[in-house]
Amino acid sequence: MVEKMAAKKDRRGWFIMVGAVRISAALFIASGAFAATDLELERAGNDPDNIKSLQSGARNFMNYCAGCHSAKYVRFNTLARDLELSEDQLVNNLMFNAEKTFETIQATMPLDDAARWFGQPPPDMSLMARARGTDYVYNFLMSFYIDPESPTGVDNRVLPGTSMPHVLWELQGYQNAIFHEDENGNPEVVGLEPASKGTMTEDEFREFVVDTTNFLEYISEPIRSTRRVLGVWVLMFLIVFWIIASMLKKQIWKDVT
Numbered sequence: 001m002v003e004k005m006a007a008k009k010d011r012r013g014w015f016i017m018v019g020a021v022r023i024s025a026a027l028f029i030a031s032g033a034f035a036a037t038d039l040e041l042e043r044a045g046n047d048p049d050n051i052k053s054l055q056s057g058a059r060n061f062m063n064y065c066a067g068c069h070s071a072k073y074v075r076f077n078t079l080a081r082d083l084e085l086s087e088d089q090l091v092n093n094l095m096f097n098a099e100k101t102f103e104t105i106q107a108t109m110p111l112d113d114a115a116r117w118f119g120q121p122p123p124d125m126s127l128m129a130r131a132r133g134t135d136y137v138y139n140f141l142m143s144f145y146i147d148p149e150s151p152t153g154v155d156n157r158v159l160p161g162t163s164m165p166h167v168l169w170e171l172q173g174y175q176n177a178i179f180h181e182d183e184n185g186n187p188e189v190v191g192l193e194p195a196s197k198g199t200m201t202e203d204e205f206r207e208f209v210v211d212t213t214n215f216l217e218y219i220s221e222p223i224r225s226t227r228r229v230l231g232v233w234v235l236m237f238l239i240v241f242w243i244i245a246s247m248l249k250k251q252i253w254k255d256v257t
């Protein structure tokens, strides 16, 4: 009888394990299926705990992106708190197009005009890093190249046919695509090389893009740091609670056995 029960318990454990493996496999496949590009992406390597990098990213975003892109779930005063900025720093360095610190980040350009000019409305950036992944955003920003046939004069290796112009051209300079014929004789971009110099060195520009990507990751989950601190407290509570519970159990059962 005891043996039978043990066997049953064993089998149940086995089922749970197989189930767990199946669920994780399904999740893994699903995450792959929704990948935004087939390209092998370079790692962004950003660190959302690096406040300095987030501060630079915020400045980059407000100077180079917020003309077209909103981040409508992000309030300026939340930014100031999380990025350790004083109200003066906030107002003077980030709030170019807002009056009150409780306002959210709006694009300077009206969405209708932007949609007409670019053919596509520039998407809101609040959740972009979560939707596409930070590696994607990083690679997208690094991968504009000259294409005389495009209305913006550039195309993008990560998002071919994009209507976003190469807004960072002054910093990065322009790039040429290196083409290769695929098996059907169609040209395929296999790499990029500098065509002209920008005001930044390659490393400086890379850092600029990493910081910007980092900021986009932070705004896509501003509660992240709070959640992690909270997680530690919850774990500590559980440990203390477990100690008390096991002492209590000993106390209660001591006369029974």
Ligand code: HEC
Binding pocket: 036, 060, 061, 064, 065, 066, 067, 068, 069, 118, 120, 121, 122, 123, 128, 132, 137, 140, 141, 159, 161, 162, 163, 164, 165, 167, 168, 212
């Ligand atoms: C001049 C306007 C303009 C500026 C400035 C601009 N963008 Fe865009 N961006 C666009 C438009 C238009 C699209 C839509 C492109 C498309 O879907 O083809 C876009 C799309 C994107 C996307 C989504 C790509 C995708 O896969 O759908 C990301 C990410 C992005 N922009 C990041 C940025 C960042 C970061 C900056 C600042 C460094 C920036 N953009 C500055 C116009 C702009």
